[in-house]
Amino acid sequence: MREFDERDDALDKAFLALADPVRRRIIARLSRGSATVNELAEPFEMTKQAVSRHIQVLEHAGLITRSRDGQRRPCHLAPGALEELTAWIDSYRLVAEAQFRRLDSLLDNMSNNVQKEEPS
């Protein structure tokens, strides 16, 4: 009954948010502690409005949260959000690694069989 899968949508937004060097640098900066929009915008050769929208993308992706401090709107890394992404990646990474190991032992068996069959 739902137009789209909510988990898909959450992953879409999170991965898309990270698919931009500006937004990744913002994440990197916030990993060392909270910061305001002006502080986050300062290193970039781009208008503050543009950075403000990058921040909104990160916020809607659930990667950061914001609070209110007078006229400031400090940004904080959302605890747990990055874990969800690594969890998704790792789930398939581990399956693939198991698959590779299975292939390795299959090749081992084949070469063993060759050795066994060779003498015949």
Added chain:
Amino acid sequence: MREFDERDDALDKAFLALADPVRRRIIARLSRGSATVNELAEPFEMTKQAVSRHIQVLEHAGLITRSRDGQRRPCHLAPGALEELTAWIDSYRLVAEAQFRRLDSLLDNMSNNVQKEEPS
């Protein structure tokens, strides 16, 4: 002398590639073993050309590789590619967690000080 940072570009492409449910399902499928374009396209209500381009996006992002088997072009998960993404995420995740722990102990100290100053 370079237009853009190569590492940035690689991360851009990889995260962008994962920011799509179709491409994530392709990755999920390939984690269980190689598959041809037709096999990958079959579950989707979309032309084979569209899926073919999704596959190219994954390939240019370095997430999958392709080989030749007659008229088939089997796709395989690129070993090690997913690790690089978790490595990027984890590097900041761990910094952030250390930061949270530091904040926790700071708050602990403050509440201890309050307790000590209370009696005065």
Added chain:
DNA sequence: TATATAGTCAACTAAATGGTTGATAAACAT
């Protein structure tokens, strides 16, 4: 040779992204 199968290329359209400038809101400071 002809024909089917696997896959890509090219051109087109609709929608989303990423940036700009200019106006505005909200909290502070004088």
Added chain:
DNA sequence: ATGTTTATCAACCATTTAGTTGACTATATA
């Protein structure tokens, strides 16, 4: 009350993305 700082909203433009259809290449097969 007026002005300053912090940040967002709105309109606009250029570029990219994601899908379509139709033509095409290349390999396999009758």
